[in-house]
Amino acid sequence: MGKEIRINFKGGKVTIETNGYGGESCKTATEAFERKLGIVKHDELTNDYHHQEEANVQQRG
Amino acid sequence: MSHMSQIELRVDDLDALESAATRRGLRLVRDVETFRWYGAFMGDSRGLIDQGVSPEDYGKCAHKLVVAEGAREGYEYEIGVVRQDDGSYVLRFDSWGPGAKLSALGGGPDLKSLKEEYGYAVAEAQAYADGYAVDRIVEQDGSLTLVARQ
Numbered sequence: 474m475g476k477e478i479r480i481n482f483k484g485g486k487v488t489i490e491t492n493g494y495g496g497e498s499c500k501t502a503t504e505a506f507e508r509k510l511g512i513v514k515h516d517e518l519t520n521d522y523h524h525q526e527e528a529n530v531q532q533r534g
Numbered sequence: 535m536s537h538m539s540q541i542e543l544r545v546d547d548l549d550a551l552e553s554a555a556t557r558r559g560l561r562l563v564r565d566v567e568t569f570r571w572y573g574a575f576m577g578d579s580r581g582l583i584d585q586g587v588s589p590e591d592y593g594k595c596a597h598k599l600v601v602a603e604g605a606r607e608g609y610e611y612e613i614g615v616v617r618q619d620d621g622s623y624v625l626r627f628d629s630w631g632p633g634a635k636l637s638a639l640g641g642g643p644d645l646k647s648l649k650e651e652y653g654y655a656v657a658e659a660q661a662y663a664d665g666y667a668v669d670r671i672v673e674q675d676g677s678l679t680l681v682a683r684q
Contacts, residue, residue: 476684478666480657482650483677485542509660510653511544 477500480510487512538571538592539583540626543649545615545623547656548597554651557650560599560613560640569614571628582626596623601639608635650655650678659680 476493487510491499506512544648552562556611575589589635595614610632615623625645629637641647654670657680661668666682673679 475631476681478655478661479681480682481673481677482653482657482679483675484644485649493646505659505664506657509547509656511546 478506506523513521538575538589538626540582540585540589541579541625541627541645541649541650542560543625543645545625545652546614546681547659548623550655550659551599551615551623551652553655553658555599556602557651557655558641558648559602560648561602562597562615563600566595566598569594569595569612569613569627571611571633572630575606592626592628599625599635603649608632609639611636612641641675647676654678654680 477491479490479492480481481488489503489506489512491502494502540572548562548564561591562593571593573593576661577590582592593614596617597615599613599615601609601612613625613627613636616626617623625648627636629631629643637645638645641650658668658670661680661682666684669681669683671679671681
């Protein structure tokens with residue numbers, strides 16, 4: 474599955490969603506957009522984040 | 535009647551504003567000192583006084599948005615792009631009378647659609663700079679979505 478960032482603009486509200494990024498990489502991928510758009514962050518972690526974190530734990534363990 | 539409104543949009547990128555304006559049938563005119571409005575504060579609203587803006591400065595700007603050529607009938611007013619102390623810009627316009635038609639072009643009194651287009655243009659420039667392929671989606675509720683793929 475490819476990596477995808479979806480940014481929705483509705484009035485003054487901006488919502489950013491990532492698909493295909495795991496763990497912290499989604500935060501890195503969206504950082505430049507958030508900075509440019511002047512977004513005050515409010516993160517809701519998606520399944521991709523948790524799946525990747527679990528995979529990392531298994532690899533380390 | 536006069537009612538100067540300041541739009542809640544911090545503009546840092548004039549190129550993105552230009553792109554957004556074009557999509558809404560407007561044109562950015564750079565480096566001007568005034569924009570067209572009613573021309574005199576009639577004291578019939580608080581206007582921007584509560585935000586510390588003197589009515590003497592209502593028509594002053596650094597740049598302005600005007601209706602694109604060929605569609606100017608009924609659009610006597612313009613939108614001022616006003617520089618702030620921190621170097622960013624805000625948008626101001628007179629929303630009464632001919633200003634109502636101008637606000638409709640921008641998506642309502644708060645220029646909602648112009649805001650969306652500005653955000654989209656900022657994100658689109660960043661996406662291309664980072665090497666993404668970009669798709670533009672107009673959602674059923676009218677909002678805009680940028681899809682950046684790698």
